[in-house]
Amino acid sequence: MQTLSLSRTLISAAVTSAFALVAVNASADLSSRYVDNDGDMVADAPSDESQWADPDTLVFAYTPVEDPAVYAGVWSDFLEHLSEATGKEVQFFPVQSNAAQLEALRAGRLHVAGFNTGSTPVAVNCGGFRPFAMMASDDGSFGYEMEIITYPGSGIASVEDLAGRQMAFTAETSNSGFRAPSALLLSEYGLEADKDYSTAFSGSHDNSILGVVNKDYEAAAIANSVGTRMIARGVVNEGDYEIIYTSETFPTTAYGLAHNLKPELAESIQDAFFSYDWEGTPLEAEFANSGESQFIPISYEENWSVIRTIADATGVTYDCD
Structure with a gap:
């Protein structure tokens, strides 16, 4: 295996x-x-x-x-x-x-x-x-990576810049949409959800990506495979969002x-x-x-x-x- x-x-x-x-x-x-x-x-x-x-x-x-x-x-x-x-x-x-x-x-x-x-x-x-x-x-x-994304011009250039800003997750059961990024933000950067940054839940990776592109969310955690497919379908375009973090590979x-x-x-x-x-x-x-x-x-x-x-x-x- x-x-x-x-x-x-x-x-x-x-x-x-x-x-x-x-x-x-x-x-x-x-x-x-x-x-x-x-x-x-x-x-x-x-x-x-x-x-x-x-x-x-x-x-x-x-x-x-x-x-x-x-x-x-x-x-x-x-x-x-x-x-x-x-x-x-x-x-x-x-x-x-x-x-x-x-x-x-x-x-x-x-x-x-x-x-x-x-x-x-x-x-x-x-x-x-x-x-x-x-x-x-x-x-x-096989596998995909968790990415933290933002829209161009948001003023968020690094994970540290999420302090005091808004972060969208997908659902609490999602690995790349919630568990891995929330652990990362707290363990490495000392950023606690709803204390150091505000949170929103979009329901899906597609919604999170569209929410960032449309500036409904300042940043979001997504599975990059979903973003790749959305770009290929023409739902969003290259350059519509920027990546500030990429994780290890997950199943x-x-x-x-x-x-x-x-x-x-x-x-x-x-x-x-x-x-x-x-x-x-x-x-x-x-x-x-x-x-x-x-x-x-x-x-x-x-x-x-x-x-x-x-x-x-x-x-x-x-x-x-």
Whole structure:
């Protein structure tokens, strides 16, 4: 299994040191609704066959974005492939928030999904999410960086300049949109949220980028892969925002399924991801902009260790019950 690579700009030594105080392989914190007898930190499939789900229609949701309708088209060809591979009807569910996506999973209304980096541990522990795939480039490399951005002429040229200014985050469950940048600002720069700078929550990386470009926010923390795709689509232009900080590389959206799907169905869903031919598809057109062209297998225990460490370092707990 591939390990995380580091980008050319590493997260600060002070923050890295703080994170190192927490065990990288944090203990699983699954809801009491689930069991993990094999020790892989994700919920096992029910041993009782009567608890297996075999829906006539599979519901798929991609992590919340500014315009879900755009991504319904992006995923359309893949969902046709998923339908053919499973023999099921497949429906795209345009979720508006991380909370709505998680609640749909917990309630059994969501069967296959892509959860953003920071929401994946919440989905695993509270929703029984079983991640198995991630997007990667042709050579198998993967990941994105957290960036802190501002608009030209804002007067913010460095992280220190955020003191007394406004900072937009996406959602409290987001790694690059909240947890990593808030830890960075406090640990290295001594900037405490809502004390040394004011905060806002936009709901998504798309909204944060547009908010900065339109000067609704003075600065924002974003996943740079989202910015790259927005520029490629012409939603924003090069130079519409400036980057004042770039982090280490983090894993991207995790793709997985509900823990209680019938094992044969779960296997066919996974096979569909790894057998999908991206060439000439809307998925290729969209995600090639951020260098992604295939699905690769992942291990939640290994690939999300740095994310669990950040969550522990920032005091995140999972009160799922």
